[in-house]
Amino acid sequence: MKTEEKIVSKALEMYNEKGIEYVGMRELAATLNIRVSNITYYFPTKDHLVNRLSLDLNQLNSQIVIDNENITIESFLLNFKKIFQNHIKYRCLLLSFVHLMEQNKMISVRYKQTEHDRSTTLRSNLKTLVKAGYLNIEDEKNIEILVSAIALIARFWISEAAVSLRHLKQDGQIRHYITLIGCILSPYLTLKGRGQLEKVLNGL
Amino acid sequence: MKTEEKIVSKALEMYNEKGIEYVGMRELAATLNIRVSNITYYFPTKDHLVNRLSLDLNQLNSQIVIDNENITIESFLLNFKKIFQNHIKYRCLLLSFVHLMEQNKMISVRYKQTEHDRSTTLRSNLKTLVKAGYLNIEDEKNIEILVSAIALIARFWISEAAVSLRHLKQDGQIRHYITLIGCILSPYLTLKGRGQLEKVLNGL
DNA sequence: ACATAAATTTGGACAATGTCCAAATAAAAT
DNA sequence: ATTTTATTTGGACATTGTCCAAATTTATGT
Numbered sequence: 001m002k003t004e005e006k007i008v009s010k011a012l013e014m015y016n017e018k019g020i021e022y023v024g025m026r027e028l029a030a031t032l033n034i035r036v037s038n039i040t041y042y043f044p045t046k047d048h049l050v051n052r053l054s055l056d057l058n059q060l061n062s063q064i065v066i067d068n069e070n071i072t073i074e075s076f077l078l079n080f081k082k083i084f085q086n087h088i089k090y091r092c093l094l095l096s097f098v099h100l101m102e103q104n105k106m107i108s109v110r111y112k113q114t115e116h117d118r119s120t121t122l123r124s125n126l127k128t129l130v131k132a133g134y135l136n137i138e139d140e141k142n143i144e145i146l147v148s149a150i151a152l153i154a155r156f157w158i159s160e161a162a163v164s165l166r167h168l169k170q171d172g173q174i175r176h177y178i179t180l181i182g183c184i185l186s187p188y189l190t191l192k193g194r195g196q197l198e199k200v201l202n203g204l
Numbered sequence: 205m206k207t208e209e210k211i212v213s214k215a216l217e218m219y220n221e222k223g224i225e226y227v228g229m230r231e232l233a234a235t236l237n238i239r240v241s242n243i244t245y246y247f248p249t250k251d252h253l254v255n256r257l258s259l260d261l262n263q264l265n266s267q268i269v270i271d272n273e274n275i276t277i278e279s280f281l282l283n284f285k286k287i288f289q290n291h292i293k294y295r296c297l298l299l300s301f302v303h304l305m306e307q308n309k310m311i312s313v314r315y316k317q318t319e320h321d322r323s324t325t326l327r328s329n330l331k332t333l334v335k336a337g338y339l340n341i342e343d344e345k346n347i348e349i350l351v352s353a354i355a356l357i358a359r360f361w362i363s364e365a366a367v368s369l370r371h372l373k374q375d376g377q378i379r380h381y382i383t384l385i386g387c388i389l390s391p392y393l394t395l396k397g398r399g400q401l402e403k404v405l406n407g408l
Numbered sequence: 409a410c411a412t413a414a415a416t417t418t419g420g421a422c423a424a425t426g427t428c429c430a431a432a433t434a435a436a437a438t
Numbered sequence: 439a440t441t442t443t444a445t446t447t448g449g450a451c452a453t454t455g456t457c458c459a460a461a462t463t464t465a466t467g468t
Contacts, residue, residue, distance in 0.1 A: 003445080019306055021225075024425060037428080038446055046426065095302050098363045102223055115368060145387040148380075149353070156360040159302045164319060176352075183349040187391030207416080228454060241457080242417055250455065409468100416463065425454065434445065 004042045006032055012053055015092035020050060021099070050093070051106040057090040058114065071125055073134050073189070073196035077178055080154065081204070084174045087158050094158045118154075122147050134193035135185065142188070150181055175204045208246045210236055216257055219296035224254060225303070254297070255310040261294040262318065275329055277338050277393070277400035281382055284358065285408070288378045291362050298362045322358075326351050338397035339389065346392070354385055379408045 001009075010032055014023045025046060029036045043049035064082045066075060087094050101108045126143050129135045137143055157177040165173050182197050189197060205213075214236055218227045229250060233240045247253035268286045270279060291298050305312045330347050333339045341347055361381040369377050386401050393401060 021303070022306075025427090026425080035447055036426090037448075040427075041445065044427085098299050098366065099225070099303065101367050102226075111367075142387065142390075145384060148384055149357075149388060152360065152364050152384075153353075153356065155364065156356065160356050160359065162302065163305050163315075180349060180352055180356075183346065184353060184388065186346075229456090230454080239418055240455090241419080244456075245416065248456085412465105412467080414463105414465070416461105418459105418461070420458095420460105422457075423455095426452095428451075429449095430447105431449105432445105432447070434443100436441105436443070438439100438441075 003034065003038065007039055007042060007049070008052055008056070011049055012056075012090065012092070015050075015053070016090075020092050020096050047104045047106065050100065050104060053090060054093055054100075054104075054107050054110070057086060057093060058110075060086045060089070066121075066125065068121075068124055068128055071128050071132070073129065073185070073193050074200050076125060076129065077182060077197075077200045080181060081174060081178055083154065084157065084177065088170050088174075091158055091162075094155075095162055097155065097159070119147055119151055122150060129193070133190055134196065135188045136190050137188050146184065146188075149184055153177060153181060153184075178204060207238065207242065211238075211243055211246060211253070212256055212260070215253055216260075216294070216296070219254075219257070220294075224296050224300050251308045251310065254304065254308060257294060258297055258304075258308075258311050258314070261290060261297060262314075264290045264293070270325075270329065272325075272328055272332055275332050275336070277333065277389070277397050278404050280329060280333065281386060281401075281404045284385060285378060285382055287358065288361065288381065292374050292378075295362055295366075298359075299366055301359065301363070323351055323355055326354060333397070337394055338400065339392045340394050341392050350388065350392075353388055357381060357385060357388075382408060 007028070011023070011028055014028060014031065017023075025036045025039060029039055039049070043052065061083060064079060064086075066079045093100065101111065123143060126135065126137070126146060130137050130143075137146075157173075157180075161168070161173040161177070165176060168176065179201055182201055186194075186197065211232070215227070215232055218232060218235065221227075229240045229243060233243055243253070247256065265287060268283060268290070270283045297304065305315065327347060330339065330341070330350060334341050334347075341350075361377075361384075365372070365377040365381070369380060372380065383405055386405055390398075390401065
């Protein structure tokens with residue numbers, strides 16, 4: 001493995017383990033048995049290194065495609081499961097989310113676009129679910145509320161889990177928050193939708 | 205004002221402005237025109253100082269009492285409004301929440317108790333609202349889901365607002381998340397409850 | 409009023425952090 | 439083989455939180 005890739009993968013490993021802010025450049029370098037300025041050669045600042053991890057996560061998430069036309073409650077929720085699994089792989093980023101937004105210009109600038117895309121997709125998914133007879137939402141406003149609530153869960157579930165659900169394993173944590181999203185949708189589900197929800201929750 | 209109080213109030217002001225991690229002891233001392241080791245005399249470590257702010261917030265929140273017996277949808281939501289206003293006063297703490305839980309032993313130990321109390325209160329509030337005919341929730345499981353969802357919103361609303369709702373003023377942000385809580389309750393509201401919700405949301 | 413004790417304030421040191429740069433080494437190209 | 443490019447290195451810098459002995463101020467007892 002080339003030096004750059006060794007740095008990236010070990011950084012992710014150690015950041016996930018101890019938190020980005022608690023792993024110094026010297027500690028990372030020592031673990032890799034290289035010198036700090038060797039890291040600097042590939043990543044001029046720590047922000048550049050963290051930004052690289054963020055790009056990797058984005059790339060991973062972009063591989064998760066959802067067919068909006070043929071969406072179902074099942075595929076909608078299983079999609080979130082995949083995203084949550086990626087979140088776990090890069091949990092160091094999500095646990096320092098607010099920090100990074102304040103401090104890392106590269107990440108915060110890019111995130112604005114990502115965030116907009118996400119809520120657009122989410123909104124259109126929900127509307128398709130309504131059209132396809134899985135959801136029954138008359139008021140457009142309720143769609144916006146659902147978008148807002150689900151976006152908040154998707155962004156902070158892992159932070160909450162790290163603080164409050166540490167007794168659960170990662171699978172259990174994901175199950176909990178997928179269930180939460182399902183139950184928030186629950187009041188609006190049609191019979192067809194409700195059946196799928198049961199199925200998904202049992203299959204988690 | 206005594207030195208200790210000057211330190212606490214200026215620290216809160218600067219931490220809220222720039223973020224706890226971005227205000228150094230030297231900068232704080234310089235602003236107060238005292239020396240760093242003078243701060244150290246009252247607060248041996250920065251963690252001690254931050255913990256003091258956390259205690260102050262706890263104290264402020266504990267002044268918000270809710271009469272569980274005579275609770276209504278209105279008092280329930282207005283209660284959250286008060287808590288959210290306190291959150292804004294001490295927003296530096298909530299914006300560094302995950303960080304503090306990992307790093308500051310004093311805060312994290314105390315928080316476990318607070319968290320438990322909060323969800324207990326929340327659960328009993330919802331049950332009372334059911335008994336009083338504001339909510340219609342047959343399945344006990346749905347109460348747990350609501351507790352979980354509302355707790356997550358209450359803990360991270362200000363982080364989300366800092367990233368995504370910066371175009372809104374503080375009042376608007378609070379209104380947004382109170383509305384969100386209201387709308388999550390909405391599917392379970394009785395007619396009586398629904399009327400109160402409208403009233404509260406209009407009056408925000 | 410004076411001497412003693414306690415509380416407060418100070419300056420300077422420490423190790424650890426991220427960043428930076430000139431020089432040394434290794435690899436590739438001509 | 440020589441030049442050019444890519445990679446790696448050691449040492450410096452300013453900044454951070456923390457610490458401590460000494461100096462100063464304030465309070466207390468006689």
